[in-house]
Amino acid sequence: MSKLTILTWPDARLSQRCAPVGAEPLDDLIADMFETMYAAEGRGLAAPQVGVMKGLFVMDCTWKEGPKSPMVMINPTIMAAERSPAEMQEGCLSIPGVLVSVARPKAVTVQWTAAEGDIHMADFDGFEARCIQHEFDHLNGTVTFDHLSGAERANAEAEFLEINT
Known part of the structure; x- marks a missing residue:
């Protein structure tokens, strides 16, 4: 396994x-993506964030509060979504320091x-649903x-730009 560079x-x-x-x-890519995500203290990482323009992402929404629950989604499709949205602060490993x-x-x-x-x-609901949608966005x-x-x-x-330059 090796840590990959996260594009910003x-x-x-x-x-x-x-x-x-x-x-x-x-x-190998999946193992490297998990290593990179955990090292960056993230909960999700999409392949394009490490320069691989393929439809997959890794995520683990529980590892910071409890046991790890790693999940890989290859060629995911969101089949249905609840109609009423919720607003929440989001961070992104490719946009460090900004919520x-x-x-x-x-x-x-x-x-x-x-x-x-x-x-x-x-x-999926709650934070897992949010994480999936965030990573799915990266694939698009x-x-x-x-x-x-x-x-x-x-x-x-x-x-x-102020934080990262």
Whole structure:
């Protein structure tokens, strides 16, 4: 396993839509992504954040408060989402130091392929649903700044540049 470099905004790859994962081996990439995510103290990490433009992400929403519960989602699809959104502050490993308020559905139904190749479908709510939607956004070339209005985005970008330059 090796720690990967996390791309930071405004790297153009963070604005690109990912290609679906094919039949290529992923074990090393997945292990490296988990190592990178835990080292960065994150709860989710999408492949494009480490420069791999493929449709997969890793997440572990519980490891900071209790036992680890690592999950890999390959070629995920959000099949359904609760209509009433909840607003919450979100951080992003690719936008270090900046929290922005993002409205997202409180619950989602997701279909994905696991690392072993099995297809799953499950309902998620609360923080897990938020994390999935955040990482799913990365697979579609969307970052948290893209959820903000013009003035809010300009302020958040200025804050990022002040902290990270």
